[in-house]
Amino acid sequence: xxxxxxxxxxxxxxxxxxxxxxxxxxxxxxxxxxxxxxxxxxxxxxxxxxxxxxxxxxxxxxxxxxxxxxxxxxxxxxxxxxxxxxxxxxxxxxxxxxxxxxxxxxxxxxxxxxxxxxxxxxxxxxxxxxxxxxxxxxxxxxxxxx
Numbered sequence: 001x002x003x004x005x006x007x008x009x010x011x012x013x014x015x016x017x018x019x020x021x022x023x024x025x026x027x028x029x030x031x032x033x034x035x036x037x038x039x040x041x042x043x044x045x046x047x048x049x050x051x052x053x054x055x056x057x058x059x060x061x062x063x064x065x066x067x068x069x070x071x072x073x074x075x076x077x078x079x080x081x082x083x084x085x086x087x088x089x090x091x092x093x094x095x096x097x098x099x100x101x102x103x104x105x106x107x108x109x110x111x112x113x114x115x116x117x118x119x120x121x122x123x124x125x126x127x128x129x130x131x132x133x134x135x136x137x138x139x140x141x142x143x144x145x146x
Contacts, residue, residue: 002112003089004122008133009105012141016095016102019144020075023093023104026052032139034132035062048072052080063087082110102144104137 012019022028026045029038036056043050052067065087071079079092089110096103112118 002115002119002122004110004112004118004126005108006110006126006130006133007105007107008130008137009103010134010137010141011098012102012104012144014101014141014144016075016097019095019102019104019140020078022144023095023140024074024078028143029054032143033136041066043069045069046072046074067091102141104141106133106137 022032024046026038026040029036033054034056035058036054038052038054041051041053045052048069048071050069052069054065054067056062056065063086064084065082066084067080067082069078070081070090071077071092075095077092077094079090081090082088087110089108091106091108094105094107096105112122114121
């Protein structure tokens with residue numbers, strides 16, 4: 001299986017503890033992650049082994065991304081394994097100290113389906129995904145600074 005990798009980062013004025021708190025408040029994802037609502041489906045949502053579900057779309061049109069938290073190291077890192085039918089692979093958010101603020105890093109390594117068609121699709125969609133991820137992180141940085 002071919003992997004699609006993406007990594008984006010933004011600066012935030014808020015300290016890592018504040019950013020991590022907003023980042024891992026799963027119901028608040030709708031406030032910063034483009035067209036996405038998230039919820040805890042198993043465990044406490046604040047430890048490895050907890051399960052999450054995130055729906056990305058408009059109304060009923062979209063897709064469900066199910067995940068398991070595989071790494072939990074507040075206020076620095078939360079890592080997930082995507083377990084859904086459409087989105088599979090791993091993702092990690094890192095919150096790095098930067099002066100009086102933070103740098104927020106979002107990394108994904110996704111399994112690309114459909115062989116050559118999936119690889120071509122990734123070449124076309126990766127720049128759009130990077131822009132949407134960066135836009136979302138800027139919104140997270142803004143919420144964290146309030």
